Amino acid sequence: MRTLFPVIYPENCTELEEFVKANETHRCERSCSGDTPAECETTRELSYCACKPGYARRTPTRECVPEEECLKDPCPGPHELRKHYGFGDLCRPTCKRRSRLCGEKSDYFNVTFACECEQGYILKDYNSHCIPIEQCEMTGLFSSSLVEPELTSFEQRVLT
Numbered sequence: 825m826r827t828l829f830p831v832i833y834p835e836n837c838t839e840l841e842e843f844v845k846a847n848e849t850h851r852c853e854r855s856c857s858g859d860t861p862a863e864c865e866t867t868r869e870l871s872y873c874a875c876k877p878g879y880a881r882r883t884p885t886r887e888c889v890p891e892e893e894c895l896k897d898p899c900p901g902p903h904e905l906r907k908h909y910g911f912g913d914l915c916r917p918t919c920k921r922r923s924r925l926c927g928e929k930s931d932y933f934n935v936t937f938a939c940e941c942e943q944g945y946i947l948k949d950y951n952s953h954c955i956p957i958e959q960c961e962m963t964g965l966f967s968s969s970l971v972e973p974e975l976t977s978f979e980q981r982v983l984t
Contacts, residue, residue, distance in 0.1 A: 825868035830850035830891060831871075832870070832871045832872050832873060832929060833871075836873060837873035838873070838887075838888065839878050840876055840887075840888035840889075841873040841874060841875055841876060841888055842873070842874055842875075842876050843871065843872075843873060844868070844871060844872050844873070845846065845871050845877050846868065846870050846871045847867055847868075847869065848867065849865050849866070849867045850866060850867070850874060851864065851865055851866075851877075852864035852865065852867065853874045853875050853880075853881055853883075854875065854879075854880035854881065854891065854894075854936050854937070855880060855881045855936070855937070856880050856881065856882045856883065856893070856894035856937050857881065857883050857937070858896050858906070858910070858935055858936070858937045858938040858939055860880075860933060860935055860936045860937075861935055861936075862909055862936055867878055876888070878890065878891060879891065880893075880894050880936070880937065882894070882897075891908070891936075891937075893929065894906070894936075894937040895907075895908065895937065897937070900939065901939075901953035901954055902953060903941060903942045903945045903953070903954040903955075904939040904940065904941055904942065904953075904954055905939065905940060905941075905942055906937055906938070906939050907937070907938055907939075907940055908937065909933060909936060910937075910938025910939070910940045911937070916940065916941070916947050916950075916979070917946055917947065918946065918947045918948065918949050918950060919946055919947070919948055919949065919955075919959075919960035920949065922946070941954035944955065944956060944957060945957065945974065945976050946960065948960075
């Protein structure tokens, strides 16, 4: 069964969007959800409407809003702050690994509107929330029995 996609025309775009033709290289559209690389270009097979520079796509409404509005979106956990630029989830320090995992290629993981732990807090682990740094030692989180998730071969190539 073939999936059909709607045809997008310039008149389908709102005043805060710009029309991007199929197969045209364009900067990656920014998203308020904190998952867009800061420096990125993309090419798509289909035409689409992208938020104009200075605007970002807010989920779930899919509307374009001024980038400053994204900074007001709450982060998922306590003791987290949304920053204009920050590190993607793989790069954030944890109790087990205090330094960033990304090394020299950290620019690849520099994303827009990322959530990061407040000063004095750190992620307990990759799938957890921010806790006071001193709780890492108190709860034995530096124990070798705790293992960070295995990285895929792609992640290993990108991060080294």
